[in-house]
Amino acid sequence: MNIVDGHLHFFAQEAGDYHWLKPQNPPYWQxxxxxxxxxxxxxxxxxxGHTLAGYVHIEAGFDNQRPWREIRYLEQRAQLPFKSVASIDLCSESxxxxxxxxxxxxxxxxxxxxLDEQAASILTHPKTKHxxxxxxxYGLSFDAQLDVGDSKGVxxxxxLLEARPTLQVIINHTGAALLSSAVTAAYVKQWRINMKALAQCSRVAVKLSGWEMQCRDWHWRSAQNVVVETVAIFGVSRVMLASNFPLSNWxxxxxxxxxxxxxxxxxxxxxxxxxxMANNTARWYGVDI
Known part of the structure; x- marks a missing residue:
C-alpha cells in the first residue's frame, strides 16, 4: 500500500538553527x-507491504527569520515527491x-x-487577515496548529475562513489533546462541537498525527476512536493520517x-x-505521485 505522509520533519543541525531543539531552550521536555x-x-x-510514495515536510525551525533557507535545503536534497509547509509569522512586518x-x-x-494557546490573539491580529x-x-494553504477545544481560537x-473564501486550512495534530490523562468530558464535548463547526466549511481538512504530543505512551485503540470519530465528522475525503516523524519515535x-x-x-x-493513508494528502497538498 502506498503512503503519503502528510506531516513530518527533517533535522539538519549542521545547517540550520533549530532553537527549540537545544536543551537550554523551551520546550523543556526531558x-x-x-x-x-x-x-x-x-x-x-x-x-x-508499504511504499513511501511521497511526503509533506512541515517547517521544523531551521531558520524562522529566513524560512526560505529550510525550503532551499530540502529542495536540493529531496529524492521522493514532496511538498513543504514553510514557517511564517502572521503578525510580522515582513x-x-x-x-x-x-x-x-x-x-x-x-x-x-x-498558534497553540495564542490562537485567538494571533488569528484576530490586524496583520493576520492580510x-x-x-x-x-498564491494558492497556498494554511496549517493551523491549535487546540480545537479552544472556542475563541476556533x-x-x-x-477568517468566512472572510477569505478561497483559503484552505488544514488542522494539525487532530486539533486536540484527547489522549492526555488530564482530558475531561467537558473538553471532549467542546472539541466535538467545534470540530463539527469547522467541518461545515468544505475548505477545512484535518491531519491525524502527533499522538505522542498528547501522551508519550499513547495506545492505538484510543487513537483509533479519534480516527473513527473524526472521519464521521469530516468524511473520508478531508482526513489524513500522518506521522509527525521523528517525534513519533518516542x-x-x-x-x-x-x-x-x-x-x-x-x-x-x-x-x-x-x-x-495517501490520496487525500496528495490531493490537499498537491504531491505528485
Whole structure:
C-alpha cells in the first residue's frame, strides 16, 4: 500500500538553527534529546507491504527569520515527491514579503504559524487577515496548529475562513489533546462541537498525527476512536493520517506506526484506506505521485 505522509520533519543541525531543539531552550521536555538527531528521507524505513510514495515536510525551525533557507535545503536534497509547509509569522512586518519569496519555491504548498494557546490573539491580529489573503492569492494553504477545544481560537479561525473564501486550512495534530490523562468530558464535548463547526466549511481538512504530543505512551485503540470519530465528522475525503516523524519515535518506529495505522483502519474499505493513508494528502497538498 502506498503512503503519503502528510506531516513530518527533517533535522539538519549542521545547517540550520533549530532553537527549540537545544536543551537550554523551551520546550523543556526531558526526552527532547532522543529526537534531536539528524534525519532525512533515508530515516523513513517501511516494511515490504508499504511504499513511501511521497511526503509533506512541515517547517521544523531551521531558520524562522529566513524560512526560505529550510525550503532551499530540502529542495536540493529531496529524492521522493514532496511538498513543504514553510514557517511564517502572521503578525510580522515582513510577513507579506516572506510569503512572496516562499511562493516562488516549487515545493511550497502551505504556510504554518504555530498558534497553540495564542490562537485567538494571533488569528484576530490586524496583520493576520492580510497575510492569509496573500496566502490564498498564491494558492497556498494554511496549517493551523491549535487546540480545537479552544472556542475563541476556533471562532476566530471560522471568521477568517468566512472572510477569505478561497483559503484552505488544514488542522494539525487532530486539533486536540484527547489522549492526555488530564482530558475531561467537558473538553471532549467542546472539541466535538467545534470540530463539527469547522467541518461545515468544505475548505477545512484535518491531519491525524502527533499522538505522542498528547501522551508519550499513547495506545492505538484510543487513537483509533479519534480516527473513527473524526472521519464521521469530516468524511473520508478531508482526513489524513500522518506521522509527525521523528517525534513519533518516542512511541513507535516509523514502520510500526504505519502498520498500526493500517490495523486501525481494518473496518474501512480499501478505497477509504488509500484515501486516509495517501490520496487525500496528495490531493490537499498537491504531491505528485
Amino acid at each position: 526526552d527532547k534529546q532522543a529526537i534531536a538527531l539528524a534525519c532525512g528521507e533515508r530515516s523513513l524505513t517501511l516494511s515490504s 510577513t507579506l514579503s516572506h510569503i512572496e519569496i516562499l511562493a516562488g519555491f516549487f515545493s511550497v504548498a502551505g504556510l504554518r504559524h504555530i 497575510a492569509l489573503k496573500r496566502c490564498s492569492e 471562532n476566530a479561525l471560522l471568521r 512511541r513507535h518506529s516509523y514502520q510500526t506506526l504505519w502498520q498500526q495505522y493500517e490495523k486501525m483502519l481494518a473496518n474501512f474499505t480499501l478505497d477509504a484506506k488509500c484515501s486516509l
